[in-house]
Amino acid sequence: MSPQVVRGGGGAECGMECGVSAYPAPPVPPRAAPLPAHPAHPALSPTERSPAKSGLHVNFSDKGEVKERREKFLTAKYGSHQMALIRKRLAVEMWLYDELQKLYETPKDSSNPTTEVEVDIDELLDMDSDDHRRRHLTDLLVDAKKSQKDVKKFINDLLDKAKTL
Known part of the structure; x- marks a missing residue:
């Protein structure tokens, strides 16, 4: 499964929040031969999944109120x-x-x-x-x-x- 990026607002007034998705990884189909056991990652407890096996996401959340949205201007070049x-x-x-x-x-x-x-x-x-x-x-x-x-x-x-x- 590939990492997933989730985008909210953006800009200087927004904070950035990164985390591991709360959604479970999709089930792995059974294989003919069992996979060799990998050593446990030292930073994870035995009940946590490895980040490589769960859906990663980046979530931008607003920190405080956004007073006004920036206006967008179209500039034109004259001859x-x-x-x-x-x-x-x-x-x-x-x-x-x-x-x-x-x-x-x-x-x-x-x-x-x-x-x-x-x-x-x-x-x-x-x-x-x-x-x-x-x-x-x-x-x-x-x-x-x-x-x-x-x-x-x-x-x-x-x-x-x-x-x-």
């Missing part, structure tokens, strides 16, 4: 052209974030909370014309702390960068 587009988009979004921070800068001693403005690049790109985009951005940025000249420059720069996407 070089797609990665270049992603990097370009990310660069524009980072620039947009930095410029909005500058437009809405408030003095540190001011007790006014900062205003949150969200500019959606996809929404801008879906608009029909630059005039429509410009009006939309002007309406969004009406509370900017910087001068109107700075706001107009920001809008023109954003529209130029959006055209490259």
Whole structure:
């Protein structure tokens, strides 16, 4: 009979338990000639079976509670052209974030909370014309702390960068 491996859970949070199976070995068919007697194994008592004759198993048991199962993620590789587009988009979004921070800068001693403005690049790109985009951005940025000249420059720069996407 060959050894048998029984698997439960696994991972760093589980302990490992090894032992001899409690199931009896299958009966051995009678043979014509009796087998020679083997000397008893010194580690086993006369009532225990030899590990070679019983079913071995390895049992993994949980030690303690498993709080959460690990989530599995699928990672994908993008082609070089797609990665270049992603990097370009990310660069524009980072620039947009930095410029909005500058437009809405408030003095540190001011007790006014900062205003949150969200500019959606996809929404801008879906608009029909630059005039429509410009009006939309002007309406969004009406509370900017910087001068109107700075706001107009920001809008023109954003529209130029959006055209490259």
